[in-house]
Amino acid sequence: EDKVVQSPLSLVVHEGDTVTLNCSYEVTNFRSLLWYKQEKKAPTFLFMLTSSGIEKKSGRLSSILDKKELFSILNITATQTGDSAIYLCAVSGWGSQGNLIFGKGTKLSVKP
Amino acid sequence: DTEVTQTPKHLVMGMTNKKSLKCEQHMGHRAMYWYKQKAKKPPELMFVYSYEKLSINESVPSRFSPECPNSSLLNLHLHALQPEDSALYLCASSQDLIRSNQPQHFGDGTRLSIL
Numbered sequence: 001e002d003k004v005v006q007s008p009l010s011l012v013v014h015e016g017d018t019v020t021l022n023c024s025y026e027v028t029n030f031r032s033l034l035w036y037k038q039e040k041k042a043p044t045f046l047f048m049l050t051s052s053g054i055e056k057k058s059g060r061l062s063s064i065l066d067k068k069e070l071f072s073i074l075n076i077t078a079t080q081t082g083d084s085a086i087y088l089c090a091v092s093g094w095g096s097q098g099n100l101i102f103g104k105g106t107k108l109s110v111k112p
Numbered sequence: 113d114t115e116v117t118q119t120p121k122h123l124v125m126g127m128t129n130k131k132s133l134k135c136e137q138h139m140g141h142r143a144m145y146w147y148k149q150k151a152k153k154p155p156e157l158m159f160v161y162s163y164e165k166l167s168i169n170e171s172v173p174s175r176f177s178p179e180c181p182n183s184s185l186l187n188l189h190l191h192a193l194q195p196e197d198s199a200l201y202l203c204a205s206s207q208d209l210i211r212s213n214q215p216q217h218f219g220d221g222t223r224l225s226i227l
């Protein structure tokens with residue numbers, strides 16, 4: 001059965017800290033792994049990863065995929081209070097008709 | 113604001129009412145999705161449309177009826193809902209299901225409360 005496990009489930013840090021969020025997965029015919037940030041409304045797309053070892057970077061956020069060990073990490077450096085959100089990891093497989101399997105998310109709280 | 117627009121943002125309805133949720137995108141995407149999200153849970157897929165045809169129905173009760181009148185619009189018709197159907201309903205779209213590997217983009221959702 002396809003599944004996604006995120007850790008930790010919640011995390012409290014102070015502004016300026018660096019955090020690493022983890023996502024491990026099992027999926028048939030892996031297609032892609034996606035990271036989303038969800039505050040109060042829509043999940044906002046952050047990254048899509050399809051190849052191992054290639055880091056994707058956007059400002060203070062970066063992510064990398066390890067297809068051999070079946071996991072991905074999302075790094076946030078110099079955290080700010082605006083980074084407080086739930087970070088969702090999702091995977092899809094070829095032939096799954098676009099079905100995204102979501103993890104339970106990591107709730108990040110950044111204190112001033 | 114996202115490029116996927118959902119209306120209404122909030123909806124309160126009784127168990128005997130009939131209402132519809134609407135979703136619109138103008139990115140030329142040919143795959144559209146409905147998700148249900150309960151509090152403190154991840155989104156759960158309900159329906160997938162590909163080129164205006166229903167591709168996936170994840171065993172959703174018939175009181176939820178999707179409709180895709182054209183490539184830009186996706187509706188979710190609601191009838192005789194139960195209190196446990198109260199949730200955030202998210203619409204998403206992506207370029208294509210088969211040929212391209214592109215991310216899904218979500219709307220802001222409709223927060224539905226059933227009295």
